Amino acid sequence: MTRPPPLQGIRVLDLSRILAGPWCTQNLADLGADVIKIERPGVGDDTRAWGPPYLKDGAGNDTAESAYYLSANRNKRSVEADMASPEGAALIRELAAASDVLVENFKVGGLAKYGLDYESLREVNPRLIYCSVTGFGQDGPCAQRPGYDFMIQGLGGLMSITGERDDLPGGGPQKAGVAVTDIVTGMYATVAILAALQERHNSGLGQHLDIALLDSHVALLANQNSNYFNTGVAPRRAGNAHQNVVPYQVFAASDGHLIVATGNESQYRAYCRAIGAPELGDDPRFATNRLRVANRETLIGLLSDIMRRGRRDDWIEKLEAVGVPCGPINDIAQAFAHPQAQARQLRRDLPHPLGGQAAVTASPLRFSASPVQYRLAPPLLGQHTEEVLRDVLGKPPEAIAAYAARLRESVAKQ
Structure with missing residues (x-):
């Protein structure tokens, strides 16, 4: 008998954008959490515009939904709210009070001016697990600096061991072919949130999780770090060869x-x-x-x-x-054409509101009794604003209509 997904009943407020934070919240959504993605009115997650390529509609024409955005935002609900406005910040605080987890990836201290930092929100929800994803963490001399995957791949050492040997043709610094720093940070953030949810069963309290791209990236280097620790010599590029095993x-x-x-x-x-x-x-x-x-x-x-x-x-x-x-x-x-990939259904196609199909990569998390569910295609900007205000916050129809009118007015002025 199939049981409900593992995180059914958990609500996640997602203030993150780009990749590391959304990758984390997509994991949580796949596991059954109700993830409410807060997006800037009229603009949304930056990656919505990171194309081409774009999703095709039912007639085969490009939509405004980028393939990049589609990769990290399935199973979520989108709500438009401007945290820079008093009304938007107040709405987000209401949602935080009704949530179990909040994930954000703003610069250190950036949300305090809106009353959306951990210390402010723990006052309205002591059980809130507040996960901050930043480039360098909440402390240290670089804490205020922005962090980007490519930059961290260089600063954190990965590019010094990736690519062909320097003495061979094509040698030199080389980044990975996908944003591995963002992805692994999203995975570590997921693990931390799941652990904090378990700890909350004992303490009854939430806590602040400090997840940094640099920390996660350095951890990703695994045995290469150990090679350095045990020799005092930094490993160098080895092309497609292994540093420790031959052949x-x-x-x-x-x-x-x-x-x-x-x-x-x-x-x-x-x-x-x-x-x-x-x-x-x-x-x-x-x-x-x-x-x-x-x-x-x-x-x-x-x-x-x-x-x-x-x-x-x-x-x-x-x-x-x-x-x-x-x-x-x-x-x-x-x-994707490999028989094993086909057997494991590593591609899933979800009906999209614009009339087409949104192809997404299957979650690698497999459960025998409470499986991942593919409920929603990556949402349109603001697709669920009315629904969330009604069902989560209990707003009456007239208040929802007034909020929608103010959103339209705000977007028209942009």
């Missing part, structure tokens, strides 16, 4: 490229047998991973010569047959 990299075949990732000694020896070079598995120079790392250049030269003689898919078939981790390098279209 664990891309190889060129006669008709393309493939990844080979041997994670232990038995896999390495099986790999050598499968490519017709069992002697390399027994060679004392390469008998252990420690020795293979030390003799990386010699071994990779030998393996590369062999791999170039065969076809990519033939190598993959032989390696998969003996349990050696390997695979092709797909583009995104090929990745």
Whole structure:
């Protein structure tokens, strides 16, 4: 029997925009929370305009909804409110009083002038879990600086270990192909909020969560940080090779490229047998991973010569047959066309209010009894303003109509 989603009954007030905060709140929405996205009247989340490409309507024409915005805002309700106005700030305070969680990504101290900072809102809702997502955190010499994913990838070290080696063609600083700092920060914020909800069961109280892009980004470097801690030497770019495991990299075949990732000694020896070079598995120079790392250049030269003689898919078939981790390098279209991606339904299409279908990526969170539900396409700007004012705040029809009229007037003056 299917049970309700895990966060059903939890209300989240989302004051965030761009990616890190919305990624967090989309996770919470996928898990069943009622996420109310507060957007600036007439403008909304900055990413609504980050196109092309844009969503197509039922007739195949571009809408004003950017593909970027669609990636992080499903299952939410949109409410227009201008926090810079007394009425808008008061409305947001009312919603905060009726919410369990608030997520914001304004500059440190930026919401205090509107009475929307943690210290102000805890007075109206002591149970409120208030999550601040910033570039550098709430304290320290850089706390007041804005933070952006690309900048943090450089400052935080990722670009020093990403890309081809500096001594090879194409070497030099390289960012990741997606905003990994924003994404991982959104994931850490999600974890923190879930933990704070659990703690509230014991204390009955909310708290302020301080989640920073820089902190999250540095944590993301994982074993590379540990490599530095244990050697005193900062790791450098290694292209598609692994810093600590050999062979664990891309190889060129006669008709393309493939990844080979041997994670232990038995896999390495099986790999050598499968490519017709069992002697390399027994060679004392390469008998252990420690020795293979030390003799990386010699071994990779030998393996590369062999791999170039065969076809990519033939190598993959032989390696998969003996349990050696390997695979092709797909583009995104090929990745979604893969039979496993199809079986797991990694693309979902949701009916959109503009008459088309909004394609979204499935949540990787899978539950046996209380699954993620795909309830709502990413909302239009202000789509749920009337609904939320009526159902959450209990506003009468005349008050809602008056608020809507003032919104229209405000937008017309922009």
